[in-house]
Amino acid sequence: MDGKIHAVIGAGTGVTVAQSIGMEPVETAVLMTTGIIAALVPDLDTAGKLANRISLSxxxxxxxxxxxxxxxxxxxxxxxxxxxxxxxxxxxxxxxxxxxxFSQKLMLFVSGAAIIAAGVAMMEIWVWLTGVYVAIAALVAHRSYTHSLVGLLFFAIIAFYIQERFAMEGLFWTLVLAYASHLLADMRFVPGNKRGIKLFLPFSQKGI
Ligand SMILES: [Zn+2]
Known part of the structure; x- marks a missing residue:
């Protein structure tokens, strides 16, 4: 699925969460942006827009x-x-x-390592966990672990610590649901997805 479509679904997810808890426009905008980013995260395993943005060229x-x-x-x-x-x-x-x-994947891995170091130095759990996620995403094949339930679970742990850190209502659910929306949109039942995703890695290699 195209990055733009993921971004639109992520934005919609953020707005829906904001609406469901009756948020003001500014907070709604924050959740919308959060939703867009979270919906693009799984594709850090490929040379996408987000990967380009966080790694050195x-x-x-x-x-x-x-x-x-x-x-x-x-x-x-x-x-x-x-x-x-x-x-x-x-x-x-x-x-x-x-x-x-010096491929994009290598630079992404180096960026992940730098984020881990920064997170440890700042003593921010969510930052170094994000670094671990980025470093792993740089190493795995496209549409594998970042597009699996294991990946979603790992991201939910990061989301939990982000919610703890910023204490803003709706953050956790926006992050988790926007991420999950990406996996759904990449599944085989959606027209245009021939490959599907390996949702049950490491237990099953089957494309869903
Ligand atoms: Zn994807």
Missing amino acids: HKMIQGFVRTTGIITGAYAWFGLSGYAMYIGLALGVFLLLIAPK
């Missing part, structure tokens, strides 16, 4: 490593001699070779 990193490789090689060639030149050239070539390895 892998293209930028690749460009930086490549440029450093070229400068190192040129400096070694023109400025050094003997062993130092060979080491410099080898380092330049090495950097050029590893530049393409």
Whole structure:
């Protein structure tokens, strides 16, 4: 399912939760935004908008490593001699070779690790749990664990701590229902979803 459709359903979820507890417009807007974000979270396992937003641009990193490789090689060639030149050239070539390895998934994983570190430093449980989620999402296949009941449960634990931290009514349910709406919208019974999701991982690999 397209990210835009998930976002619209997530927004609707937030507004519905806000309406059901009789919220003011400002709080409704907060829950609507929360719903949009939560509905996009499961697709952190693929190169989507949200993944791009929270991770360093892998293209930028690749460009930086490549440029450093070229400068190192040129400096070694023109400025050094003997062993130092060979080491410099080898380092330049090495950097050029590893530049393409900085994939979006790797950068997302690094971002997850950074969020964990920040959460531990801030002593905020929901922050480091979010980091764990992001790091795992970077490692697993698309439409696997983040699109399963296990993923939903893990996200519900994060949502519980977010609710605790910000003490705003409706946060927990907006987060959980918006996340669940993503899984529903990705299921096979919805027209256009050929693959479905592996809802019962790790117990079953079946696409639902
Ligand atoms: Zn999805």
